[in-house]
Amino acid sequence: DAGVIQSPRHEVTEMGQEVTLRCKPISGHDYLFWYRQTMMRGLELLIYFNNNVPIDDSGMPEDRFSAKMPNASFSTLKIQPSEPRDSAVYFCASTHGGTGDEQYFGPGTRLTVT
Amino acid sequence: GENVEQHPSTLSVQEGDSAVIKCTYSDSASNYFPWYKQELGKRPQLIIDIRSNVGEKKDQRIAVTLNKTAKHFSLHITETQPEDSAVYFCAASRGIYNQGGKLIFGQGTELSVKP
Numbered sequence: 001d002a003g004v005i006q007s008p009r010h011e012v013t014e015m016g017q018e019v020t021l022r023c024k025p026i027s028g029h030d031y032l033f034w035y036r037q038t039m040m041r042g043l044e045l046l047i048y049f050n051n052n053v054p055i056d057d058s059g060m061p062e063d064r065f066s067a068k069m070p071n072a073s074f075s076t077l078k079i080q081p082s083e084p085r086d087s088a089v090y091f092c093a094s095t096h097g098g099t100g101d102e103q104y105f106g107p108g109t110r111l112t113v114t
Numbered sequence: 115g116e117n118v119e120q121h122p123s124t125l126s127v128q129e130g131d132s133a134v135i136k137c138t139y140s141d142s143a144s145n146y147f148p149w150y151k152q153e154l155g156k157r158p159q160l161i162i163d164i165r166s167n168v169g170e171k172k173d174q175r176i177a178v179t180l181n182k183t184a185k186h187f188s189l190h191i192t193e194t195q196p197e198d199s200a201v202y203f204c205a206a207s208r209g210i211y212n213q214g215g216k217l218i219f220g221q222g223t224e225l226s227v228k229p
Binding site: 031033042043044045048050055056091095097100101102103104105106107108 | 146148156157158159160163203207209210211213214215216217218219220221222
């Protein structure tokens with residue numbers, strides 16, 4: 001398996017623009033997580049899905065952030081409009097609920113908002 | 115809310131020495147405790163984990179201990195090597211069937227192993 005795939009790997013955008021981050025979980029995994037990593041706040045969970053359904057979005061910072069999972073192999077995290085404080089590395093992770101708790105992380109998307 | 119405290123934030127050791135990183139969690143319902151290693155510019159990678167029904171687990175040079183009563187767990191690395199240099203994160207969760215395995219991470223420890 002190729003592991004969790006994220007795109008793009010790097011994104012530079014101007015304040016006010018819409019940004020869409022993409023994630024393909026490991027095939028067969030039924031849980032998908034979006035994390036954000038910054039120096040100030042560390043690694044924090046934004047939202048997670050089970051069987052494509054959002055279960056807990058309490059970590060989503062504000063209404064500018066939205067996430068979807070239209071099918072078992074694809075999820076998006078959208079920021080509209082983007083702000084400089086959104087600059088961070090965004091990780092997607094997945095796991096299979098039936099086999100354990102280990103979460104497998106994707107390579108991350110480094111977002112810079114100028 | 116749920117919280118995981120990790121210490122120290124930086125740790126420098128000589129090659130061959132041991133390194134210990136400690137974490138304390140607040141949620142008494144936590145039952146899964148993974149440790150992740152993150153090299154610069156890379157993704158977090160699981161190096162070892164422990165569940166609440168186990169007090170200690172070893173994997174070659176790495177060991178983790180858990181004290182449920184005190185709500186703390188520790189990572190021990192023996193015979194450290196330069197390639198162990200990275201940022202290490204502890205985390206806690208209630209398990210996949212409770213809150214979906216939502217991981218609460220510690221702040222990270224930057225380990226530097228000097229040759």
